[in-house]
Amino acid sequence: MNPYEIRKLFPILDQEVNGQPLVYLDSAATSQKPESVINVIAEYYRGYNSNVHRGVHTLGTKATDAYEGSREKVRKFINASSTEEIIFTRGTTTSLNTVARSYGKANLSEGDEIVISYMEHHSNIIPWQQIAKETGAVLKYIPLQPDGTISLEDVKETVTDSAKIVSVAHVSNVLGVINPIKEIAAIAHQHGAVMVVDGAQSTPHIKVDVRDLDCDFFAFSGHKMAGPTGIGVLYGKKEHLEKMEPIEFGGEMIDFVGLYESTWKELPWKFEGGTPIIAGAIGLGAAIDFLEQIGLDEIERHEHKLAAYAMEKMSGIEGLTIYGTKDPERRAGVITFNIDDVHPHDVATVLDAEGVAVRAGHHCAQPLMKWLDVSATARASFYLYNTEEDIDKLVSGLIKTKEYFSNVF
Incomplete structure (x- = not known):
């Protein structure tokens, strides 16, 4: 290149x-955007601006095809098994909060342990602090080596059978260190814990394969990878997402609404309440095209x-x-x-x-x-x-x- x-x-x-x-x-704060991404977003607003999933008219169909087409691009980009595992969010912060508030709240009890590290971004600390307060779970930190790296021996000592969630950054936004997520995930799974990954700083820069990492959840943002602001992704294994409750309710994410009870759409739409981030998702798809062209x-x-x-x-x-x-x-x-x-x-x-x-x-x-x-x-x-x-x-x-x-x- x-x-x-x-x-x-x-x-x-x-x-x-x-x-x-x-x-x-x-x-690392936000990347710049190539002309191709800017043009794709402008083309949506100029040529086929419409809501998705809701109408059968031409503009709505074109917008829906572009929006869902971007979901497929994301799936391929991180090698997820299905588009059902790809949730569009506002960004990494929203994705991590969704895991904490939905999966965490349903699966944590008093005395359970949430394991993170000292190098985490606030977005991968505060949601766990809050859910720990609500559930009685305990927050534990993996210590760092003098050079700011994580030792797998320290992971083995910190993650016990009491751990239910391990959440670690793939790449530190401060130290730049690339963490051994695949090995940490294996340790977490040995103890029955799920592996959550903050991929905000890795996805734009290195090839991510969520199936190879064997993480349970993976979060990243579009604006750090040549895409627009306000769009991100939560990947989750289907087995987890199917059991999780949405944390945002309203239009678009429902199947049936009665006077006193409602049911939700199937994956991935049950987690995408309201008008989704259409232009952002289309722009993210264009950014993926751009990055893959370079490699x-x-x-x-x-x-x-x-x-x-x-x-x-x-x-x-x-x-x-x-x-x-x-x-x-x-x-x-x-x-x-x-x-x-x-x-x-x-x-x-x-x-x-x-x-x-x-x-x-x-x-x-x-x-x-x-x-x-x-x-x-x-x-x-x-x-x-x-x-x-x-x-x-x-x-x-x-x-x-x-x-x-x-x-x-």
Whole structure:
């Protein structure tokens, strides 16, 4: 793949910020969108905007075909067994909350254990905290190794027969570490627990096969994988989804409504109450087309190369600390760092003046910040449109940042 050619397919990247060519290094927060995805969404609104599943007129049929066609694209993309296992949601957060509130509430009792890790995004912590309070279940944390990785020995010690749910990020949004989900799932299943995976940071960057991972639930978002905001996916094994109750009620998800009782549609529609996210789902389908045309293996190789290059260059900056494993093969294209005596928000501000966009803050991972013994960090995250030249501009900006604050203080 040629990232310089790919970059031309993303119209937003062809601009200047503060008088400098834009270097976008915040794809872990949200990725940019190629022209092809933007055009597909615009085509829906311009040409066949209509609700789905509800009418027999031409526009409604075309919209329904496109919407359900995207569901099939998602199924193939993550190798699910059936489209019945693909639920469209607002995003990873909604997907994880659905599992917690539906599966968790029905299957957890006092003393049962929910196992997560210190590296989880708040979206994979707070829903479990809340359901634990409601059910009397206990929240347990898998400890981290000094380099921020998860040891399978620690998983084996933490997951016991009392565990009913194990929920872990496939890739950390802070450390970039790729977790051994397949092996963790096997341990969870040995103890009768279900495996829930936060795939927000993995699905855009590496090939995901939910059947190979043998996870019970898998959640991800469209906006991090070249798709639109407001659309996500919950994959669940059919055996679980069939037993689960929906958590949102209204039109579209019903079979029959009486005065005092109602019944639900079959999978997957019983979990998609109201007018669904039609344009978002169609846009997600277009994003999948785009990513598959390039190839997830190519994207992964490119990001490993960028991560290795960035760590090499950034490690030469005195006083700069990179968090997480130094092995580029064990991490995705995310590098989180701090510069001694410079607040990460100041780092991000100076970089923005150079046209370089990075994230600064706690990254919705405050327990991990506490584990790292910092209040906040800066983060550079790469995607298929980034180049080694982008890394060079980042490093140049970091050197300027360090020099500026050295002179100020």
